Amino acid sequence: MELELNSPLGCVQLKRLPLRKNELLRAWDAADEYVLNHLVVADITAHSNIVILNDSFGALSVSLSAYRPTALSDSWLSQQATRNNLALNGIGGEQVRLLDSLSLPEAGIDCLLIKIPKTLALLEYQLHRLKPLLKADCQVIAAGMLKSLPPTAWKLLERLIGPTQPSQAVKKARLIFASVDEKLLLPENPYPTRYRLENSELSICNHANVFSRDSLDIGTRFLLEHLPQNSEHHDVIDLGCGNGVVGVMLAKQNLQAQICFIDESFMAIASARENFLEAFADSRQAEFLVADCLSDYPESSADCIVCNPPFHQQHTIGDHIAWQMFQQAHKVLRKGGELRVIGNRHLNYHLPLKKLFGNCRQVATNAKFVIFSCVNT
Template identity: 85%
Template sequence: MDLELASSLGVFQLQRLPFRKNELLRAWDAADEYLLNHLAAAGIAEHGSIVILNDSFGALAVSLSAYRPTAIADSWLSQQATRINLALNRIDHERVSLLDSLSLPEADIDYLLIKIPKTMALLEYQLHRLKPLLKADCRVIAAGMVKTLPPNTWKLLERLVGPTQPSLAVKKARLIFASVDQNLQLPENPYPTRYQLENSDLSVCNHANVFSRDSLDIGTRFLLEHLPQNSEYRDFIDLGCGNGIVGVMLAKQNPNARIGFIDESFMAIASAKENFAAAFADSRQANFLVADCLSDYPENNADCIVCNPPFHQQHTIGDHIAWQMFRQAHKVLRKGGDLRVIGNRHLNYHLALKKLFGNCRQVAANAKFVIFSSVKV
């Protein structure tokens, strides 16, 4: 696989995360190349303040590191990939400031460079937060692949920033230029959203990039009906926790248990923290970790891990993250520990689970989902 990004701003080595043997995908796309070549042709002010949104694996941040940009992302993997790729190119890590999706840059912004995310709610939240920091002559440029550009991208930019102008498509990529309208009155930021959890008095908080923001998704609803029940379990992990409702319910059903919440999304962990606090106030403690699955978790340290693995990474579909979760769960579970997994029927997780654990039991199934249990022997 080609690891070398060549643009008018230089040649850089870039890798994707998580690492995979025989990786077939690049750490950048044609939209990154288009944006970088446009900036080089148009010229970049030497001391201009550059903010980059949603840079998947650091392609933009590394290429623009000479200008000391700030990169804002909701993904821990994105930030880690940026650190790794800076080191790979022998660039001082201090040349790029990394902020999570709930933080703001300190200075007003001369260049706002946006990789359009899969979730429009995330972009909407970001534009609400950053619009007051955009200078009058700020150059706002959004980039994306034509096939994955949501049709309402233009309307969102016009509603929250100002008039837009699309570029011609190059290598199936497109740029959208937005001019800052200083007279534009921002509507109220709709995020985070909240809804009442079914059959409960809990108001659920969901930040913008959390799956199923307005109601309990049908997969989680089914999983909650079939949570592990073993009075001897003391350490639970809600892996890929999202808004943390599964972990909250585990805590309610197991009053003496310790609960760990893990997700690679900063907004997911922020949501889980708020929902756990709403459920228990100061009466219970839990661990919250933004991380690459269980990579940094101690071995033989959990009695039960519950997860609903994602089968996509941004716009890329695959089961590599699920396999990573299953492998790491086997290491982290104690002997006799239970991995409880829910997935769409067509994903055939039972094949991977049986290969890794030597056993797999179907706990429940409906027309769309299957719940499996594998025990570490």
């Protein structure tokens, strides 16, 4: 695996998170290289107040650390990778100011660097929030790989920032330059969204980067029909909780349970917190953790874990996060504790689950999904 990113700003070592044996993927892409090359050629780094959006593993933040940039991300893993990669290169953590996706940098931004996210709703939210903070002559540069750069990204930039100009493609990457139009009137920010949960009176809040923002997705709908119903489950985890609907319904059917919501998305945890408050007001307490799955969770401390594992990390498809969830769940569950998992049928989760737990029961299935139950013996 290639670890060194060479640019006109210097050579830095970078690693992805989560760490995997025999990692084949780099912690940066050609779009990162394109941005760094352009910044030096255009000579716009000197004395700049630089803000970076959606820097996957810190490639831009670490390379530009001498300029003390501010980096905003919705991903806990992204932030932790940036911290790790700063340390890997002997750079102090104070060189990069890390903010979550719901926070704002200081006004007076004169260089805004954007890696186009997989979820364009997140980009829309970010542009709404940051436009008032941009200087009139701010350099706005968005970057992405051609295969994952939809035309709607251009439209968003033009609608919310100002006129755009695309670059030539280099190594299958492209930059989009936007000029700030101070006369442009911003429409109302549409996020967070809300919808009424089926068969209930709950109004579900969804921040911009949460999956299925406008309605209950079909996988969660199926899972809600087959949740564990065991009054002996006192410590319950909604792992990869998204907007927290699963954990909220688990809490409703088990009034004695202590629910912990875990996700690596700051917006997911914010949504889950708001939805739990909507359901229980001040009558019930829960725990909300932004974290890398169960990496720092105490062993043998949970009676039940429910999850719908992602099979992608940003634009990369794979089962490594699901496998991480299964392995960590095995350690965190008490003896007799249950892991309940839903996944697309073609993912064949029963194979690694049976290998890990020694048992795997099919709870329910339909044309698209299958739900499994494993007991920690």
